[in-house]
Amino acid sequence: MEYPSKAIKDAVDELASLPGIGRKTALxxxxxxxxxxxxxxxxxGTSIVSLRxxxxxxxxCHNISDDALCNICxxxxxxxxLICVVEDTKDVIALESTAQxxxxxxxxxxxxxxxxxxxxxxxxxxxxxxxxxxxxxKEVIFAFSANIEGDTTAFYITKKLKNLGVRISNIARGIPxxxxxxxxxxxxxxxxxxxxxxxx
Amino acid sequence: MEYPSKAIKDAVDELASLPGIGRKTALxxxxxxxxxxxxxxxxxGTSIVSLRxxxxxxxxCHNISDDALCNICxxxxxxxxLICVVEDTKDVIALESTAQxxxxxxxxxxxxxxxxxxxxxxxxxxxxxxxxxxxxxKEVIFAFSANIEGDTTAFYITKKLKNLGVRISNIARGIPxxxxxxxxxxxxxxxxxxxxxxxx
Numbered sequence: 001m002e003y004p005s006k007a008i009k010d011a012v013d014e015l016a017s018l019p020g021i022g023r024k025t026a027l028x029x030x031x032x033x034x035x036x037x038x039x040x041x042x043x044x045g046t047s048i049v050s051l052r053x054x055x056x057x058x059x060x061c062h063n064i065s066d067d068a069l070c071n072i073c074x075x076x077x078x079x080x081x082l083i084c085v086v087e088d089t090k091d092v093i094a095l096e097s098t099a100q101x102x103x104x105x106x107x108x109x110x111x112x113x114x115x116x117x118x119x120x121x122x123x124x125x126x127x128x129x130x131x132x133x134x135x136x137x138k139e140v141i142f143a144f145s146a147n148i149e150g151d152t153t154a155f156y157i158t159k160k161l162k163n164l165g166v167r168i169s170n171i172a173r174g175i176p177x178x179x180x181x182x183x184x185x186x187x188x189x190x191x192x193x194x195x196x197x198x199x200x
Numbered sequence: 201m202e203y204p205s206k207a208i209k210d211a212v213d214e215l216a217s218l219p220g221i222g223r224k225t226a227l228x229x230x231x232x233x234x235x236x237x238x239x240x241x242x243x244x245g246t247s248i249v250s251l252r253x254x255x256x257x258x259x260x261c262h263n264i265s266d267d268a269l270c271n272i273c274x275x276x277x278x279x280x281x282l283i284c285v286v287e288d289t290k291d292v293i294a295l296e297s298t299a300q301x302x303x304x305x306x307x308x309x310x311x312x313x314x315x316x317x318x319x320x321x322x323x324x325x326x327x328x329x330x331x332x333x334x335x336x337x338k339e340v341i342f343a344f345s346a347n348i349e350g351d352t353t354a355f356y357i358t359k360k361l362k363n364l365g366v367r368i369s370n371i372a373r374g375i376p377x378x379x380x381x382x383x384x385x386x387x388x389x390x391x392x393x394x395x396x397x398x399x400x
Binding site: 001002003004005006007008010011013014015017018019020025027028029030031032033034036038040041042043044045046047048049050051052053054055056063064065066070071088089090092093096097 | 201202203204205206207208210211213214215217218219220221225227228229230231232233234236238240241242243244245246247248249250251252253254255256263264265266270271288289290292293296297
């Protein structure tokens with residue numbers, strides 16, 4: 001594809017580096033940015049630069065935070081003996097929106113993924129082990145996506161936690177609420193049979 | 201949704217202002233930007249700001265351009281008596297990639313769309329009429345998307361050009377190449393019947 005100007009080519013190159021944005025979408029976004037005022041475009045560009053430049057992480061749970069300790073770790077009504085381990089901030093936001101969890105989180109910053117060259121050493125696992133000891137945690141909950149990377153990560157951390165006398169659990173896999181049984185894949189269906197819950 | 205820091209909320213707000221990007225996607229993009237180096241994030245942000253700030257348009261066809269006259273208008277092997285009218289730069293790029301058109305373009309900068317408050321006065325229509333006279337154009341081709349806005353715009357410009365003795369045409373509507381007849385909607389099918397081309 002030949003672009004009519006260098007400024008637009010540069011912007012398309014950069015926007016297309018974002019996940020899920022191909023070159024056609026990038027061009028559409030660039031043309032949309034041209035319809036904004038200069039101030040609006042400036043605000044968009046600056047928000048990206050300052051996001052990366054000014055980002056801070058909670059020193060305890062590694063979630064994104066404005067302060068050294070995030071709002072959740074700083075909340076003394078939270079149960080510090082219950083730690084929910086997640087991949088990243090998206091998952092904290094998703095779980096918090098359920099209003100069903102009263103413990104703390106631990107953000108790994110990724111999942112073990114040998115194909116992408118992400119080993120356990122690059123994730124916040126050592127600090128999790130430290131926290132389990134320091135906070136005298138009673139239970140560690142794995143809340144990972146239901147895929148190979150999630151299972152591998154859970155398996156690795158389970159081994160590390162084995163001798164600490166902490167209960168380890170996984171969020172339930174099963175049929176999503178609202179989903180038709182006939183459209184559920186067989187692996188999910190099999191798991192939902194094995195992990196059936198007793199009604200009475 | 202509650203965000204863990206102001207920097208991330210600002211970035212999500214801004215990214216979600218782009219077309220086709222909701223707040224969940226914006227959050228995914230923001231978390232991806234956090235995994236970039238500071239230089240990469242800076243380059244992305246700057247490309248957006250400078251795109252809007254340094255953009256120039258061709259003084260003749262209004263396409264995006266690095267100079268006062270774009271590469272296409274500046275090419276003296278192009279047929280200046282053939283003008284293809286399009287909505288925006290995306291369409292110029294799409295048509296150029298066919299390598300089937302040897303005339304010049306005229307970029308309107310939008311289509312007539314009363315619902316969005318875009319009237320003919322906001323589009324580059326007057327300059328098109330001027331160009332048709334100046335370049336002594338023999339044919340004006342409308343290459344708009346096949347929707348109400350495209351048809352309205354074509355109808356309006358046709359009236360304006362009526363007394364200039366220039367041939368006016370529309371790109372063909374019909375079954376896309378590779379498309380199965382049974383899956384084509386009835387309006388397209390009806391048009392493709394009416395506008396059938398003689399084989400022998």
